[in-house]
Amino acid sequence: MLDAMLRIRAYEEQLVRVAGPNHPGTCTAVGQEACAVGVVHALEPRDRLLTNHRSAGHLLARGANPGRLIAEVLGRSHGYCKGKSGSRHISIKELGIVLTSAIAGGELSMATGVALAQKLGYGSPGGIVAVFFGDGAACEGIFHESLNLAATWDLPVLYVCENNQWQGFVHRRETMRTEHISTWAQKFDMPAVVVDGNDAEAVHAAAREAIAQIRRTGRPYFIELQTYRQRGHCEPDDQTYMDVVELKHWKLRDPIALLSERLTDAGLLGAPDIEALRRHAAADMEAALLFAQASPWPSAADLITDVYA
Amino acid sequence: MSVMTLNEAINAALAEEMRRDARVMMFGEGAALKHRNLQTEFGIHRVRNTPLAEAIVAGTAVGAAASGLRPVVDLLFSPFLALSMDALINHAGKLRYVSGGQFEFPLVVMATTGSGLSMGAQHNHNLEAMFVHAPGLKVVMPSNVTDCKALLKAAIRDDNPVLFFTDMSLATARGEVHDEEYLVPLGKASIARKGGDVTLVSYGKTVNLCLEAAEQLAANGFAAEVIDLRTLKPLDEGTILRSVHKTGRLIIVHEANRLCGIGAEIAAMVSEKAFDALTAPVVRLTGPDVPSPASWFLEQAATPQVSTIREAALRLLEQAAAA
Numbered sequence: 001m002l003d004a005m006l007r008i009r010a011y012e013e014q015l016v017r018v019a020g021p022n023h024p025g026t027c028t029a030v031g032q033e034a035c036a037v038g039v040v041h042a043l044e045p046r047d048r049l050l051t052n053h054r055s056a057g058h059l060l061a062r063g064a065n066p067g068r069l070i071a072e073v074l075g076r077s078h079g080y081c082k083g084k085s086g087s088r089h090i091s092i093k094e095l096g097i098v099l100t101s102a103i104a105g106g107e108l109s110m111a112t113g114v115a116l117a118q119k120l121g122y123g124s125p126g127g128i129v130a131v132f133f134g135d136g137a138a139c140e141g142i143f144h145e146s147l148n149l150a151a152t153w154d155l156p157v158l159y160v161c162e163n164n165q166w167q168g169f170v171h172r173r174e175t176m177r178t179e180h181i182s183t184w185a186q187k188f189d190m191p192a193v194v195v196d197g198n199d200a201e202a203v204h205a206a207a208r209e210a211i212a213q214i215r216r217t218g219r220p221y222f223i224e225l226q227t228y229r230q231r232g233h234c235e236p237d238d239q240t241y242m243d244v245v246e247l248k249h250w251k252l253r254d255p256i257a258l259l260s261e262r263l264t265d266a267g268l269l270g271a272p273d274i275e276a277l278r279r280h281a282a283a284d285m286e287a288a289l290l291f292a293q294a295s296p297w298p299s300a301a302d303l304i305t306d307v308y309a
Numbered sequence: 310m311s312v313m314t315l316n317e318a319i320n321a322a323l324a325e326e327m328r329r330d331a332r333v334m335m336f337g338e339g340a341a342l343k344h345r346n347l348q349t350e351f352g353i354h355r356v357r358n359t360p361l362a363e364a365i366v367a368g369t370a371v372g373a374a375a376s377g378l379r380p381v382v383d384l385l386f387s388p389f390l391a392l393s394m395d396a397l398i399n400h401a402g403k404l405r406y407v408s409g410g411q412f413e414f415p416l417v418v419m420a421t422t423g424s425g426l427s428m429g430a431q432h433n434h435n436l437e438a439m440f441v442h443a444p445g446l447k448v449v450m451p452s453n454v455t456d457c458k459a460l461l462k463a464a465i466r467d468d469n470p471v472l473f474f475t476d477m478s479l480a481t482a483r484g485e486v487h488d489e490e491y492l493v494p495l496g497k498a499s500i501a502r503k504g505g506d507v508t509l510v511s512y513g514k515t516v517n518l519c520l521e522a523a524e525q526l527a528a529n530g531f532a533a534e535v536i537d538l539r540t541l542k543p544l545d546e547g548t549i550l551r552s553v554h555k556t557g558r559l560i561i562v563h564e565a566n567r568l569c570g571i572g573a574e575i576a577a578m579v580s581e582k583a584f585d586a587l588t589a590p591v592v593r594l595t596g597p598d599v600p601s602p603a604s605w606f607l608e609q610a611a612t613p614q615v616s617t618i619r620e621a622a623l624r625l626l627e628q629a630a631a632a
Contacts, residue, residue, distance in 0.1 A: 048376070082409035091404070093411040098375055103399050109365060110400060113372020113380070120354055122332065122377030142395070145365035152360065306410035307445055309468035 001041060001200045002259050002269070003277050005033040008057045009256060010281040011066050014289060015056065016235055019073055019087065024235065026073065026087045029054040031198070031230030034255035035162045036061045038203025039130060039223070042211055046127035048114050049097045050107040053088040054162075054229075058132055062095045066284065067291035076295035083298045084306065096124065104167075105140035107131050108159075112146055115155035119218065128156040128214045136167030138181045147188040150220040157220040158210055159185065162197060164229040169241055185222035197225025198255040201262070230254075310485040315475060318458040318486050319419075320344055323381065325490075326465045327351050330379065333465055337366060337383030337419075367393035367418065371400045374416040374470070381465060386432040387422035387474065390440075401470035402445030414445075415468045417461070423514060424564060424608040425478035430600035433477075433608075435513075435565035440472045441542045441574070447495055448541040450474040452516035454484025456539055459493040467495055476514040498545035500552070504532030507622050508552040510575060511562040512538040515613055519562055522618035531626050541571055549575060550583050557588035558625045562613050567595040589625045594618060 012028040019026040029036070036057030043049070043062075051058045059069060064080070072079025073087040080092050088102035098114055101107045111131035117123040137143060138161055150157045161181045165172050178184065185192035191213065195206040203225060210221040228250035232239045239247070263269040313321065324347055327333045336357035341348045348356035359366045363384050370380040384390055390397070401414045422435050440448045447469050451457040457475065464471040493499075501516060502523050509519040516537040523533035534552050538545065553559050559579055561572035572593040579591060594613040602608055 050372075080409070081407060081411070084409050085407045089404070089407050091408040091411055093408070098412070099372065099400070099404060099408075101400065101404075103395055106368075106395060106400055109368025109396050110372030110375070112365060113369035113374070113378075114376045115372075116369060117373050117376030117378045120334075120378065142364050142368065145360070145362040146368070148360060149362070149365050149369065153357075306406045306408075308447075309405065309413045309415075 001037045001204065002256070002263060002274070003281070004037045004041070004061055005200065005256050005259065006277050007066070007281045007284065008033045008036060008060050010278070010285045011060060011069070012056055014285045015070070015073065016231070018070070018289060019235060023073060023087065027054045027234045028231050029057050029164070029229065031250065031254065032162055032164055032227045033057050034200035034203050034259070035160070035197045035225045035227055038200045039160050039207040042204055042207035043130055044127065045096065046124045047096060048118065048124060048127055048129045050111050050114065050129065050131040051097065051100050052104070052107050052133055052137070053102040054134070055090060055100055055132070059090060059092060059097060062097055064092055064095060066288035070288050070292035071295045074292050075297070076292060077298045078292070078295035082302060105133065105137040105142040107133055108137060108140070108146040109142045111157050112149050112153070112155055115150065115157045116153065118156060128158055128211060130158040130160055132160045132162060134167070135161065135163040135165070135172050135181055138184065139167065139175055144184070147185060147190070147220070147222070151188045151190050154219050156214050156218050158214055159220060159222040161222070161224045162227055163224050164227050166229045166233065168233050180224055182222055182224040190220045190222055192222035192224065194224045194226060197227030198253050198258055200255060200259050311488055312483055312485055313454065314481050314483050315454045315457050316480050318454045318484070319461060319475070320346070321486065322458045322461040322465070323347055324350065326462055327355065332377060332379045333381065334378055335381045335383070338385060340383045343383070363389050363392035364396060367396035368400065370416045370418070371396050371414060374401070374414040375404070375412045379415045379465060381417040381419065383419045385420065386428070387420040387436050388431050388434045390418070390420055390436060397440070397446065397470065398443045402443045405445060413468045414470045417464045417471045417473050419473045419475070421475050421477040421480070423476035423478050424601060424612045427603050427605050427608060428477070428601070429603035433601040435563070435596065437472070437474055437541055437565055438570045441571065445470065447471045447543065448474070449495060449539065450513045450541060451539060452513055452537050454482060455486055456493055456499070458486045459491050460495070460539060463492045463495050466492070471495070474513070479514055493539065495540045496543040496545055498539055498548040499537045500534060500548065501537045502533065502535040504534035505555055506531045506533060507558040507560060507625055508534050508536060508549070508556045509560050509562060509618065509622070510536045510538065510549055512541060512571070513564065515562045515564055518613060518615050519618055521615045522622065525615070525619050526622055529623065531622065533622060544574070546578060546582070549579065553579055553583045554586045557586055558629070559587065560592045560594060560618065560621055560625070562594045562618055564596050564612050566598055567593060568598055570595055588629060592621050592625065594621055
């Protein structure tokens with residue numbers, strides 16, 4: 001898991017450098033890598049994922065090729081969506097990443113339908129659906145409609161709320177009376193747990209437990225991951241609106257540092273091993289960037305293809 | 310051929326398509342009550358009632374369509390579509406393109422609209438043009454029972470999201486439907502009446518008003534051609550242009566609001582592609598830029614009438630005679 005988290009961090013740090021000035025609006029989830037890796041590594045190939053505008057971690061954890069991801073961000077023809085998505089709504093059908101939405105809550109609106117298809121024996125029968133969203137999307141009306149329908153229709157959905165404390169440029173404290181989104185989820189008659197989203201092992205254990213239960217019961221399950229968005233809403237962002245004390249507190253709880261420390265304390269890895277992984281990840285992302293930059297633009301004729309089946 | 314109401318034709322089309330293809334399913338608020346026979350035949354998984362929550366009904370249809378099902382959802386009244394716009398416009402319409410063609414969204418969204426029943430502005434609003442404006446969607450609105458069944462079957466078989474509007478005042482209208490397999494392809498208008506003097510283009514129930522007006526014009530010695538668009542997107546430009554080349558005069562009739570309506574699009578298209586064929590300015594007879602009133606009298610005032618269509622046609626034809 002550490003390696004996967006380091007690769008996501010390296011990808012997003014590079015994304016900030018590359019996409020910042022020329023592709024404004026690119027969103028990252030630096031600091032939330034444990035959420036992505038902990039959950040996605042607990043899923044099977046037959047499971048389906050829906051995610052959102054802050055999706056690089058989920059995609060990479062599922063096995064996406066970073067070169068094709070960056071090519072997509074740069075609008076090139078070798079991108080997973082032929083350059084038509086850009087950074088914010090990349091779907092990868094071959095990896096079971098169906099439907100990514102940049103509309104907060106869009107993924108929640110479609111997850112029930114994907115799960116209904118799974119339940120009725122279409123899509124990838126027997127699989128469950130994991131849907132990633134944030135505390136911001138939880139404030140959308142569709143959050144409540146989605147949970148209510150999944151509970152009422154017994155749909156195999158794993159709701160993964162990455163409560164990163166920020167809704168665009170507004171702190172969660174300004175938008176809700178509750179500390180935990182899970183208290184809302186419980187009202188829809190589904191198990192709802194709160195987990196330290198910066199502790200990869202805790203996230204992974206909770207996800208495994210939740211997924212096993214969904215497979216057993218066919219019913220939805222809700223995991224709230226307490227985490228923090230270390231960078232701004234989207235690039236470039238000076239983060240002047242963020243509370244420096246809070247930011248510092250969470251940076252001291254950085255998920256990669258936490259897992260590294262745990263592994264070195266246990267004697268499983270030494271600091272040089274981790275440094276080697278970091279360098280390897282950085283080199284891979286450098287190669288990915290070169291691949292993406294070499295990828296040609298789509299042709300002008302591609303402008304009007306793929307609108308209709 | 311059998312004679313049935315438009316609502317019965319919808320039910321018959323659904324039954325035939327659900328029998329033919331196990332992926333076709335139906336849900337919506339009260340859908341299982343409206344189509345009790347379908348739930349009996351196809352079971353509770355394929356015919357479902359939903360919560361009163363249009364956004365998740367539409368969103369669920371989008372997700373299901375991307376995952377191998379072919380859902381038909383009933384959102385009841387056209388203004389309720391406003392609550393489902395995110396799923397329809399941002400997801401169903403865009404995600405095929407945004408994903409570089411990785412996904413298909415074969416779904417049908419049904420809604421009723423139209424004047425005549427005094428439903429008022431939040432149950433009656435002809436929103437067709439809004440969906441024509443959104444890329445990735447198709448839009449259908451039949452004028453009669455025969456076409457309704459055949460178009461709905463074609464819409465269910467289409468691999469794209471289709472908005473299927475019916476006029477609620479036609480719900481109990483009776484007409485003939487084919488007993489054997491019969492489909493009307495999407496994107497193909499019909500010439501409901503042939504004529505060489507003036508072209509009347511319409512869709513939905515106002516087609517029937519155009520046909521009545523054409524009958525009256527015949528008594529005045531004028532032959533009006535009536536085109537029933539049937540599908541608003543894709544628009545059958547060829548049928549319209551051929552008719553305009555023949556008649557030189559075009560009147561577009563619809564109940565929907567005037568501004569940026571289908572009529573505006575057709576007028577623009579004809580001026581781009583057949584300007585030389587026109588012998589008179591294009592005329593639009595439409596609903597005004599006003600919410601649909603509940604009062605029957607005001608509702609009729611907002612809707613094109615046979616007399617206004619006839620008079621508009623006579624003005625064009627008599628101007629021509631005077632010139």
